Amino acid sequence: MNCKDALPLIHEYLDGDLPSAHAVKLQQHLRECTDCASRFRLYEKTEALVRVMDRPETPSNLTASIMSSLPPVSRKRVWTRWVRQHPAIVAAAAFIIVMMSSLLSLWNSGTQLVVRGDDLEGNIIIEGQRVIVPSDSSIDGDLIVENGTVQVDGHVRGNVTVIDGNVAMASTAHVSGNIKQVDQALDWIWFKMNEWFRAALN
């Protein structure tokens, strides 16, 4: 082994990466070559001197000053994190919003007169947006009118409900059940839900 080959092996040895077979050969060379042996010792000494350098003392208030230099948690981050951590609530809220808005759109779009009831055949007269229960007729059940006016002159043995409209009662009128006017969106939604609920039960 010559000195040119020995130098990289010295570095490998100091890295702790020299295979033992090579190490034996290097050792042999170092015994014979004083230049390389001295170079080897100088490297070893350099490493030892660098390793024992003292550590600087960390400033005592470092943690506090690091923590206070951090930006505050932004509102947006708090909000998005909350959303991520509560998927069920978010899904429920989204569902309610979609349902409400579809109900509202139903409520807004309905300007057409709708008449429903149990026993309406021949018992009512419709004039434009007006629904008349003549004095000589008697409805054996409920009367529901959307987007119109109801004039009751005769008998209704059930409830009278008017959505987005009003009820006019003659002195001859007789309603056995309740008379209800619905013209607020929320009332209407409540009424619709009750209706669906009852339908679901039946």
Next chain:
Amino acid sequence: MEMHSIETRLARLAKAGDRAAFEDLVELYKDRIYHLGYRMLGNRQEAEDIVQETFLRVFRSIDRYDPSMKFSTWIYRIGTNLSIDRLRKRRAKIYSLDAEIGNDSEGSDGYGMLASDDPTPEGQAILSETQQRIREAIDSLPPKYKPVVVLKYLHDMSLQEIGEVLDMPVTTVKTRVHRGRDFLRKKLERDEIL
């Protein structure tokens, strides 16, 4: 290994916005990153700047931290890169200064003189002549060799780990360790420390 899992857990908590967990990470790493900055830049003020900047960077990018990498590798990478940036800027400054004066600072690496703005090096301790020379030798290491030397000898990292921190192949790390070692040997020999 135990250490590793604790840090990964803390990093996950910090990622979820837990400031107390982040503070634990600061406690665990501030000394090491301060030491890193101190050896890379040679003075206390810049060492403190490096720690501050490193943790700010960690805080801002913790969402992007990939737990398949050791947390220590990640934070050392950030701290080392910030230190290298400063060294490069310092070097550019000195070169432009040299150009202005028209003075070719041959022989001296130049940036050592900017680093010596520390009135009481190593706190109140009085350094021996030998310690002072070793300090200067490390300060004068070219930016290419300095990180590998600092990480290997002062942070006890394996060549493998250094490769991960600096994002370079182990063979490159090795070459730089060899050259850095030779640079220091020559410098200390010239200063008659060896």
